[in-house]
Amino acid sequence: MEIEEKLALLNYKTDPEYEHITINPKICETCPDHFCTFACPAKCYTLIEGRINFKYEDCVECGTCDVACAHGSVMWTNPKDGHGIKYKFG
Amino acid sequence: MSEFDVIVVGAGPAGSSAAIKMASQGLKVLLVERGDPVGSKNVSGGILWGNDLAAIIPDWEKSAPLERYVERKVTSFLTGDSEIAIDFKTKKFQEKKTGYSVLRTRLDSFLARKAAQAGAMVVTGVTVDSLAMKDGRVIGVVNEGETITADCVILAEGPNPRVAMAAGLVGKPNDRTVGIGVKHVYKLGENVINERFNLRGNAGFAGEYVLSFLEGDVYAGGFLYTNKDTVSMGVVINMATLRKNGNTHSFDIMEKFAQHPFISSLVEGGQLQEYSAHFVYEGGYEDMPRAYGNGYMLVGDTAGFSFSNGMILQGMNYAISSGILAGEAAIEARKDNDFSAESLSRYQKKLDNSPAVLDKKNFQGISNVVWSPMVHRAIPALLESSLYSMLYESGKPKKHLSQIMMKSLKSSGMNSKDLMVQGYRLMRRM
Numbered sequence: 001m002e003i004e005e006k007l008a009l010l011n012y013k014t015d016p017e018y019e020h021i022t023i024n025p026k027i028c029e030t031c032p033d034h035f036c037t038f039a040c041p042a043k044c045y046t047l048i049e050g051r052i053n054f055k056y057e058d059c060v061e062c063g064t065c066d067v068a069c070a071h072g073s074v075m076w077t078n079p080k081d082g083h084g085i086k087y088k089f090g
Numbered sequence: 091m092s093e094f095d096v097i098v099v100g101a102g103p104a105g106s107s108a109a110i111k112m113a114s115q116g117l118k119v120l121l122v123e124r125g126d127p128v129g130s131k132n133v134s135g136g137i138l139w140g141n142d143l144a145a146i147i148p149d150w151e152k153s154a155p156l157e158r159y160v161e162r163k164v165t166s167f168l169t170g171d172s173e174i175a176i177d178f179k180t181k182k183f184q185e186k187k188t189g190y191s192v193l194r195t196r197l198d199s200f201l202a203r204k205a206a207q208a209g210a211m212v213v214t215g216v217t218v219d220s221l222a223m224k225d226g227r228v229i230g231v232v233n234e235g236e237t238i239t240a241d242c243v244i245l246a247e248g249p250n251p252r253v254a255m256a257a258g259l260v261g262k263p264n265d266r267t268v269g270i271g272v273k274h275v276y277k278l279g280e281n282v283i284n285e286r287f288n289l290r291g292n293a294g295f296a297g298e299y300v301l302s303f304l305e306g307d308v309y310a311g312g313f314l315y316t317n318k319d320t321v322s323m324g325v326v327i328n329m330a331t332l333r334k335n336g337n338t339h340s341f342d343i344m345e346k347f348a349q350h351p352f353i354s355s356l357v358e359g360g361q362l363q364e365y366s367a368h369f370v371y372e373g374g375y376e377d378m379p380r381a382y383g384n385g386y387m388l389v390g391d392t393a394g395f396s397f398s399n400g401m402i403l404q405g406m407n408y409a410i411s412s413g414i415l416a417g418e419a420a421i422e423a424r425k426d427n428d429f430s431a432e433s434l435s436r437y438q439k440k441l442d443n444s445p446a447v448l449d450k451k452n453f454q455g456i457s458n459v460v461w462s463p464m465v466h467r468a469i470p471a472l473l474e475s476s477l478y479s480m481l482y483e484s485g486k487p488k489k490h491l492s493q494i495m496m497k498s499l500k501s502s503g504m505n506s507k508d509l510m511v512q513g514y515r516l517m518r519r520m
Contacts, residue, residue, distance in 0.1 A: 001345065001348075003365075006341075009362065009364060010364070010365065039270060039332060039333075039340055040340070041270060041340045041341050041367035060367050060368075061131060061368075062133075062250075062270070062271070062368045063250035064270050064367070067262075067263050067264060067265065067369065068329070068333070079124075080217045080234075081215055081216070082125065082126030082216075084131070087194075088363070089194075089275045089320070089322075090129055090131075090195040090366065
């Protein structure tokens with residue numbers, strides 16, 4: 001089963017006004033490893049034409065990218081007001 | 091005058107246990123949870139081991155939303171072609187339960203309900219942004235620029251404690267202290283689960299696996315736990331080896347485990363209900379932060395309470411026990427009307443005599459063994475080739491086991507002295 005199909009099973013309450021994780025594209029431009037694209041279990045980080053594309057909407061708030069990025073590009077915070085992932089089982 | 095005696099940040103097992111303990115003794119408690127409803131952000135394997143809840147919920151085995159009790163415990167090496175396992179099933183676990191499979195959305199909402207019944211105020215969907223500080227001590231929490239005051243704050247944020255990190259109370263997690271946890275939940279039905287895992291009634295199966303078939307020197311462990319009518323399956327991926335490999339996706343490792351022929355057959359026909367992920371705290375004794383200070387205490391994963399020795403993976407039990415001890419400390423501090431670091435050091439004293447700290451202390455260096463090439467590659471290869479040689483009837487005269495093992499050892503490229511030394515270390519540390 002593809003990761004995209006698995007993510008499609010999940011419920012989110014997306015916050016249109018607040019991106020709880022942001023990246024610094026300038027840092028990502030010079031990144032030698034793009035380890036975030038391998039570490040993130042929700043495939044939020046993809047490399048499109050050599051540039052990191054980040055989708056906070058698919059984030060499951062696992063915390064991995066903040067540890068994975070060794071270059072200080074990831075600014076990680078919790079979503080606000082009950083937004084974000086809503087697991088049914090957990 | 092503070093608005094609350096204690097504010098607890100995070101309604102997981104640690105936070106809710108602390109809140110239940112304190113509220114039932116008359117303290118004015120606010121339990122703040124960012125998820126709405128409680129539990130909707132939380133992921134565990136998960137087996138709740140032990141009997142720690144009994145201290146705050148005497149009838150927990152009857153009233154809590156438990157899935158199945160662990161009757162059959164498997165510890166297994168998975169190679170590409172083979173599975174070599176210790177399969178321990180005992181009636182003793184029927185008579186005296188050692189652990190139950192749980193689903194966190196259910197367990198956590200139950201515990202938060204108990205906290206509310208005990209008199210705590212529970213708010214959900216509220217993210218604490220930071221601690222409120224005054225004159226070097228914690229005086230409450232800040233949400234959207236508003237301060238809510240308390241004499242003490244208990245941080246129960248889980249393994250990724252943003253508030254505690256921002257305040258400098260815990261270090262930033264790193265490759266050594268973090269594993270990437272990824273999980274599937276499948277719906278299979280009660281009868282199918284009973285037949286497939288050879289179980290009856292509410293008896294359950296708990297399996298842990300060394301995934302030695304993974305390519306590219308990435309190390310990961312797997313787990314498979316039966317719930318009532320669903321199965322929880324997942325992996326914990328070692329961050330350092332994944333980084334070193336640099337070419338493998340965490341979500342592909344989860345899929346590879348799910349696709350392994352001896353694993354996929356166990357959930358065949360099952361429908362994937364949920365995909366989830368959270369990093370797992372894997373730090374050792376040396377990584378543990380000081381669990382108290384002026385006006386605050388740390389509990390559960392936030393304080394570094396988790397344990398793994400390869401055969402046992404635990405966290406929720408320490409979360410509950412540390413939450414209860416922090417609750418006790420707060421009750422005593424309330425009596426003394428003193429929430430200074432000196433007064434709250436009584437929490438540390440309680441911890442120092444508890445399994446939460448002692449297990450951590452007595453198993454220092456265990457993660458070097460759990461994530462070693464010996465456990466993840468050499469031992470499974472040696473066992474596989476030895477057992478295969480012994481059990482395959484070639485029609486030729488048979489060899490002694492010692493001869494077979496020596497031959498397997500030679501072909502594995504490991505030298506026997508290294509294996510002896512490392513094997514001794516493994517047995518000693520485990």
